[in-house]
Amino acid sequence: MKIGVPKEIKNNENRVGLVPSGVRQLVMDGHQLYIEKTAGEGIGLSDSLYVEAGATILNSLEEVYETADMIIKVKEPQPREVALLKPHHILYTYLHLAADKTLTETLMKSGATSIAYETIQDPDGSLPLLLPMSEVAGRMATQIGAQYLQLDRGGKGVLLGGVPGVRRAKVTVIGCGVAGTNSIKMAMGMGADVTAIDLSVKRMAELDDLFSTKITTLFSNIDNIEKAVMESDLVIGAVLIPGAKAPKLVSREMISRMGKGSVVIDIAVDQGGCIETCRPTTHEEPTFVVDGVTHYCVANMPGAVAQTSTYALTNVTLRYAQMIAKLGVEEACQKSEALKLGLNIYKGDLVYSQIAKDLDLEYTELKI
Numbered sequence: 001m002k003i004g005v006p007k008e009i010k011n012n013e014n015r016v017g018l019v020p021s022g023v024r025q026l027v028m029d030g031h032q033l034y035i036e037k038t039a040g041e042g043i044g045l046s047d048s049l050y051v052e053a054g055a056t057i058l059n060s061l062e063e064v065y066e067t068a069d070m071i072i073k074v075k076e077p078q079p080r081e082v083a084l085l086k087p088h089h090i091l092y093t094y095l096h097l098a099a100d101k102t103l104t105e106t107l108m109k110s111g112a113t114s115i116a117y118e119t120i121q122d123p124d125g126s127l128p129l130l131l132p133m134s135e136v137a138g139r140m141a142t143q144i145g146a147q148y149l150q151l152d153r154g155g156k157g158v159l160l161g162g163v164p165g166v167r168r169a170k171v172t173v174i175g176c177g178v179a180g181t182n183s184i185k186m187a188m189g190m191g192a193d194v195t196a197i198d199l200s201v202k203r204m205a206e207l208d209d210l211f212s213t214k215i216t217t218l219f220s221n222i223d224n225i226e227k228a229v230m231e232s233d234l235v236i237g238a239v240l241i242p243g244a245k246a247p248k249l250v251s252r253e254m255i256s257r258m259g260k261g262s263v264v265i266d267i268a269v270d271q272g273g274c275i276e277t278c279r280p281t282t283h284e285e286p287t288f289v290v291d292g293v294t295h296y297c298v299a300n301m302p303g304a305v306a307q308t309s310t311y312a313l314t315n316v317t318l319r320y321a322q323m324i325a326k327l328g329v330e331e332a333c334q335k336s337e338a339l340k341l342g343l344n345i346y347k348g349d350l351v352y353s354q355i356a357k358d359l360d361l362e363y364t365e366l367k368i
Contacts (some may be wrong), residue, residue, distance in 0.1 A: 001029070005035045071091050082106045097355050104163065168192055169193065173187070195215065197218045237269075273297065
């Protein structure tokens with residue numbers, strides 16, 4: 001199969017879909033690899049490293065799409081890229097379609113088959129291709145929140161861990177999956193007063209075992225969320241429902257009752273987010289202020305630590321890329337139920353029911 005890796009064109013996105021070791025493996029498997037010029041430059045991977053691994057360097061985005069049958073990316077395709085997709089293409093990347101009707105409709109019109117990293121799901125319910133980026137984003141959220149609590153960044157001038165004789169910052173994490181748990185770990189490590197809120201009693205018991213009495217766990221209901229948010233210096237939203245929009249759990253009214261200079265970060269903003277006042281931002285303009293509260297809502301947070309993120313991501317995406325390239329989409333999905341759940345659009349048809357429901361679009365049952 002002819003496999004293409006374009007250079008990411010989303011704002012400040014320096015991750016790349018394959019590293020040279022992945023290229024080498026796919027070439028050994030008998031495939032032809034085409035990499036756009038300087039695709040890995042942002043993380044120190046030169047074109048020569050890709051050539052040594054067996055790839056051919058192409059000069060433009062357009063050449064990659066014209067040449068390749070399968071496109072391996074990191075982030076959802078931008079309008080310029082969607083326009084290049086044809087019915088024979090297999091697109092393998094993060095998509096987050098539940099929060100983007102326009103992208104979903106244009107991908108359907110292209111006739112291409114689109115496989116989303118974030119909806120590939122193992123039998124135990126885990127999301128193996130989302131996990132590494134959730135780990136990165138969760139840890140970054142606390143780190144970034146601590147920075148924006150500083151006076152010079154518009155915050156209230158609170159040190160997350162305090163000092164002897166002075167209170168610690170209060171951090172509330174809503175949603176305690178992989179991202180939320182990593183936010184909690186970082187906040188605890190920095191000495192903050194941490195409250196974790198989740199809908200799963202089982203998960204709260206696990207957190208209690210994991211962190212003992214060092215954090216407060218609360219069941220997710222409007223009263224607990226409201227009180228915790230109002231008292232917090234930093235609120236981190238980490239609510240994710242696979243392939244679906246996140247529910248709005250933190251209202252504008254709750255935000256308005258936080259102290260001036262407080263900070264909110266919504267990790268799942270690319271899936272709609274759980275904080276009503278959040279909207280996607282970029283690394284160039286990462287924040288905005290609502291009612292005196294700083295909002296950090298960058299949709300591709302791990303892109304800021306692109307080297308770590310790229311290697312963590314490609315460690316888990318390569319396996320399925322090999323399977324698709326060797327067997328084709330149909331046979332690969334027959335052999336792997338996890339991969340089958342990653343199919344969002346098949347030959348132009350929307351085949352993921354939750355996305356269809358969220359966006360009020362026609363759903364087609366997948367038959368392969």
